[in-house]
Structure formats: structure tokens, C-alpha cells
Amino acid sequence: MYRSELISRLSDGFIVTLQLLGWSMLIATVLGTLLAAMRVSPIAPLRAVGVSYVNIFRNTPLVVLFLIAVVGLPELGLLTGSFFWRAVTALSLYTAAFVCEVLRSGINTVQAGQAEAARAIGLTFGQTLRLVVLPQAFRNVIPPLASVYIALTKNTSVASAFGILDLTYQLSDLIEDFPGSLYWNFFSIAACYILIVAVISGAAALFERRVGVSR
Amino acid sequence: MATRSAGRTRRAAFAAVAAGCALVLAACGGDDEEPSVEVEENPDFPAGSTMAELSEAGSIEIGVKIDQPGIGYLAPGEDMPSGFDIEIGKIIAGALGIAPEDVTWTETVSDNREPFLQQGNVDIVIASYSITDERRQVVGQTGPYYVTGQQILVREEDKDTITGPEQLADVKTCSVTGSTSLSNVVDDYGAEPVPFDTYSDCLTQLQNGSVDAMTTDGAILLGYAAQAPDELEVVGEAFSEERYGIGYQHGDTEFCEFINDTLQEAYDDGSWAEAFEATLGESGVETPDPPELDACQ
Structure with missing residues (x-):
């Protein structure tokens, strides 16, 4: 009885946590890359937008962003239907600021000569960034980027207090229904998070060996 | 320097609490008189029993909720919680x-009652x-002293x-994370669960239209409906039975007998009804009517 309940609830929660993580990771990476491009662009207003974004979203506690997304947005008539997308909004806006900073530091490690050479053969700023600078920048920041994604994995647990049935929600539920098996409840939930984090670290290690820059 | 800023924060917190307190007072009116409680003088207990130990120490530690109006609630600015559980x-x-x-009075939340x-x-x-039954395997529970639904x-x-x-199938239904209420409507009626940390968060989502129903014990819901009678309504009959019990150390039958006797006495002399x-x-x-007590195992 307990074992089958545990397994079915764990798999339910695991899928929801993976969905949250997947969408937030995707949106945060795209948005973070755009922001990083803004922060190194030659156009001053764009740089200002990038800097302000990072200052606001990196310095706001995640729970406050969740409150804004879950309580504030519906008041404005946005995302009234879905708690899932409100959670994804909060998580991706927050994480994008970190992705942006990691990427920017990666861009700064690419030698200026690379960009100069690209401009010299007639590539535009956008082409230079896309074809020459960013591919090298990404390779330089695989370890810190993995750290950002691991932090995101753990941050998804905040959503359990905001209407999402993720792994952490299932933990509270299991504690309530099976108080006699506390250790199993805690260890099995922990194991699920460790599994996700292990996959991210493993993937990062693999990429680093394949494409990382060795100097 | 650090001390001074901490002092400022505390003062700000105090101001916030005072403001909250004023609101609560305004909402409830000041007419709630606490029932007086009979304190036994030098009661006699068998040596070595839990009762004798507590009685000699002259103090007892009771785990209560402090966020449920009417049941166990610590109003902002107060230092004593109030509610039915507290009176019991x-x-x-x-x-x-x-x-x-x-x-x-020690705050316990749903997740830490057994470990405490x-x-x-x-x-x-x-x-x-x-x-x-699951809880009774790890702790002692006697009562019920109140049955709600x-x-x-x-x-x-x-x-x-x-x-x-019956109409809750696929309806977004809010309740508090880890509560039995939520699993009841999900398992039996196919509701779409939306968990939040506190009942007041659920209420916000109900009022802004993100969820269409909120469920928990009737007593708690009536309190919220009373705050906004034009907007909210408690519907239907009670469809589950929650029997509130008193938790004690597993296996302490003697203590359980004592609690049952005390509750029975409170039923008979009207102090239970007065507390309610x-x-x-x-x-x-x-x-x-006071619920019938389970026998101690």
C-alpha cells in the first residue's frame, strides 16, 4: 500500500518538477542570451535595459517574484488560467538574470581580436556575436551555467507553495498521510532531486570534455 | 551598528503588528469573553504517572496551531493564542x-506534530x-473532542x-499543502488540486478567479464567508468526517484514560459547550452535541 502510493506520487511530482525545470530552463536561456547580447551591444539604451534587468531580477528574492506572478498578474488579467505558467514566469525571469551574467563573463573571455577580425571581414554586430563570439563564450561557461541550472532545479521547489503539485508538494502530502515512514518520504524525494542534479552535472562534464576550451 | 538596525527593524515590525491588531479588533468587536477555567487544587495522581509528573512540575507544554481563526489562532500583538483547541x-x-x-503554548504545524x-x-x-489509523501507529490520539466535516x-x-x-470534477480546488481535505476531493470527486501554504492565500486565488472552489473543515470556511458575505458562500453538506483528537506519547494508556475522563467531565458540566x-x-x-469518546487502547 505505502510503496505503491509512494511510487505513484513520486512519479507524478517528478514529471511536474521536470516540466517546470524544462520550460524555465529554455525560456531563461533564450532570454538570458538576449540580455547578455544587450549588455555587450554598442547601443547605450540597450546596455541600460540589460543592466537594469539584471539589477532588478537578480536582487529580488524568488518568493517575491512568485508572489508578483501568482497574486499580482491575475489582478492585471494576465495568466488567470494557469498556475503552471505563472510559476514558469517567475522562475525564468529570475534565472534569466543569472544566465545573462554568466554568459557576459563568457563573452568577456573571448579575445577582442576575434570580434575585431569578424568585423574586419564585414560581419555585422549581430553576426559577429552569433557566429563568432557566442559559440566560444558558451564553451567557456559550461561549469557556471550548470551551477545556474542546478540552482534552478532546487528553486522549482518554491512553486509547491504556489499551487503547483511538484515533488516538494508530494513530500508534504506523504508526510501528512504516512507519518510513520518519515525517513522513506524524505530520502525518496531527495533521491529524485539528486537524480536531476546528477544528470545536469553529468551533461555539463560531458560537454566540457567534448567542446570545452583547453588552454 | 548592527544592533541599531536590528532595533529599527523590530520597531517597524511592531508597528506593522500594531496596525494588524487594530484591524482584527475592528473586525471582531471587543465582546469576546473568555470562559473561566476550573483549576484543580492539589489533585492526586498515582506516583510515577505522566499526570503526577506534570502536576508536580506545575507546567505543561501544549502543541497548538496559531493560524486557524476560531480553532487555534495567535492574533497579531497578542502573546496568548485563542480558539477552541486552546480552551480544551x-x-x-x-x-x-x-x-x-x-x-x-508551542506552535506545531501539520508536518511536525508527530516528531514533536x-x-x-x-x-x-x-x-x-x-x-x-496511520497516525495512531506512531503517536497516541484520543478523543474526539470535536467532529467537523x-x-x-x-x-x-x-x-x-x-x-x-459532486460538481467538483475537473474544477480547480484550492486547499492547504499536505492537508487531508485536498486528497479527499481529488481521490473521491476528481477535483483538480491547487495547493497553497495558507488558507488566506487560497482565499485570494478564489476571489481573483484563479480557482473556483476552496475546501477544508466547515468551521474554517464559515469564518471566511462571514468576512465577505456578499462575495462568498459555503455550499453543500459536510462530506467527510474529521475527528479532532488530542495527541500524546504513544502507549501512555494511563494518561489517555485521564484525558478521556477530563473531557467527559467537561461534556457533563457544560464547560465544553461554553468553550465552543x-x-x-x-x-x-x-x-x-459533544462527540462520543473512543476507548483507550
Whole structure:
């Protein structure tokens, strides 16, 4: 009885946590890359937008962003239907600021000569960034980027207090229904998070060996 | 420097609490008189029993909720919680010869009630603690001292479409994370669960239209409906039975017998009904008959 309940609830929660993580990771990476491009662009207003974004979203506690997304947005008539997308909004806006900073530091490690050479053969700023600078920048920041994604994995647990049935929600539920098996409840939930984090670290290690820059 | 800024924060917090306090006072009116509790003088207990130990120490630690109006609630600015659970705690303490001011009230949340009892952080738990078989395997639970049932709170305009749990299929239904109420409507009626940390968060989502129903014990819902009678409505009959019990150390049968005797006495001499009227009864519920107590195992 307990074992089958545990397994079915764990798999339910695991899928929801993976969905949250997947969408937030995707949106945060795209948005973070755009922001990083803004922060190194030659156009001053764009740089200002990038800097302000990072200052606001990196310095706001995640729970406050969740409150804004879950309580504030519906008041404005946005995302009234879905708690899932409100959670994804909060998580991706927050994480994008970190992705942006990691990427920017990666861009700064690419030698200026690379960009100069690209401009010299007639590539535009956008082409230079896309074809020459960013591919090298990404390779330089695989370890810190993995750290950002691991932090995101753990941050998804905040959503359990905001209407999402993720792994952490299932933990509270299991504690309530099976108080006699506390250790199993805690260890099995922990194991699920460790599994996700292990996959991210493993993937990062693999990429680093394949494409990382060795100097 | 650090001390000074901490002082400032505390002052700000105090101001916030004071403002909250004023609101609560304005909402409830100041007419709630606490029922007086009988304190036994030099009660006699068998040597070595839990009762004798507590009675000699002259103090008891009781685990209670502090976020459920009418049941166990610590109003901002107050230092004593109030509610039906608290009154029951005072009655038990009184029978041990312990005055209400010598009781230490410790906050317990749903997740830590069993560990607190097992590790002896509290002597008993009176915290809207539904009696279940799973719990009885790890802690002692006696009672019930109150039987309530799960109901549904909806917006006024939905009261004709959602009239009971049968209409909850695929309806977004909010309740508190880790509560039995939520799994009841999900497992039995196919509701779409939306968990939040506190009941007041659920209420916000109900009012802004993100969820269409909120469910938990009727007593709690009636309190919220009373705050906004034009917007919210409690619908349907109670569809589950939650039997609130008193938690104690597993296996302490002697202590259990004592709690049962004390409760039975409170039923008979009317102090149970008095406690109810002063707390949960304030939201307009009629005082029920006292529930029958389970025998101690």
C-alpha cells in the first residue's frame, strides 16, 4: 500500500518538477542570451535595459517574484488560467538574470581580436556575436551555467507553495498521510532531486570534455 | 551598528503588528469573553504517572496551531493564542492543577506534530489533529473532542453551479499543502488540486478567479464567508468526517484514560459547550452535541 502510493506520487511530482525545470530552463536561456547580447551591444539604451534587468531580477528574492506572478498578474488579467505558467514566469525571469551574467563573463573571455577580425571581414554586430563570439563564450561557461541550472532545479521547489503539485508538494502530502515512514518520504524525494542534479552535472562534464576550451 | 538596525527593524515590525491588531479588533468587536477555567487544587495522581509528573512540575507544554481563526489562532500583538483547541488545552491543564498562565503554548504545524510528540518537545498536541489509523501507529490520539466535516467555499455567482462535492470534477480546488481535505476531493470527486501554504492565500486565488472552489473543515470556511458575505458562500453538506483528537506519547494508556475522563467531565458540566460558544460558536454555528469518546487502547 505505502510503496505503491509512494511510487505513484513520486512519479507524478517528478514529471511536474521536470516540466517546470524544462520550460524555465529554455525560456531563461533564450532570454538570458538576449540580455547578455544587450549588455555587450554598442547601443547605450540597450546596455541600460540589460543592466537594469539584471539589477532588478537578480536582487529580488524568488518568493517575491512568485508572489508578483501568482497574486499580482491575475489582478492585471494576465495568466488567470494557469498556475503552471505563472510559476514558469517567475522562475525564468529570475534565472534569466543569472544566465545573462554568466554568459557576459563568457563573452568577456573571448579575445577582442576575434570580434575585431569578424568585423574586419564585414560581419555585422549581430553576426559577429552569433557566429563568432557566442559559440566560444558558451564553451567557456559550461561549469557556471550548470551551477545556474542546478540552482534552478532546487528553486522549482518554491512553486509547491504556489499551487503547483511538484515533488516538494508530494513530500508534504506523504508526510501528512504516512507519518510513520518519515525517513522513506524524505530520502525518496531527495533521491529524485539528486537524480536531476546528477544528470545536469553529468551533461555539463560531458560537454566540457567534448567542446570545452583547453588552454 | 548592527544592533541599531536590528532595533529599527523590530520597531517597524511592531508597528506593522500594531496596525494588524487594530484591524482584527475592528473586525471582531471587543465582546469576546473568555470562559473561566476550573483549576484543580492539589489533585492526586498515582506516583510515577505522566499526570503526577506534570502536576508536580506545575507546567505543561501544549502543541497548538496559531493560524486557524476560531480553532487555534495567535492574533497579531497578542502573546496568548485563542480558539477552541486552546480552551480544551486549558481544561486539560486545569484538571492537572495547572493554571492557564503556566501553560507553554508551542506552535506545531501539520508536518511536525508527530516528531514533536515522539521527541518530547511537547507533552500533548491539540492542533486540529484529525484522528487517523496511520497516525495512531506512531503517536497516541484520543478523543474526539470535536467532529467537523469538510465543506466547500465558492464565489457567490457560482453557488448554483457548484452545490456540492459532486460538481467538483475537473474544477480547480484550492486547499492547504499536505492537508487531508485536498486528497479527499481529488481521490473521491476528481477535483483538480491547487495547493497553497495558507488558507488566506487560497482565499485570494478564489476571489481573483484563479480557482473556483476552496475546501477544508466547515468551521474554517464559515469564518471566511462571514468576512465577505456578499462575495462568498459555503455550499453543500459536510462530506467527510474529521475527528479532532488530542495527541500524546504513544502507549501512555494511563494518561489517555485521564484525558478521556477530563473531557467527559467537561461534556457533563457544560464547560465544553461554553468553550465552543466562546470560540467556534462566534461564527454563527450552533453548538453541537459533544462527540462520543473512543476507548483507550
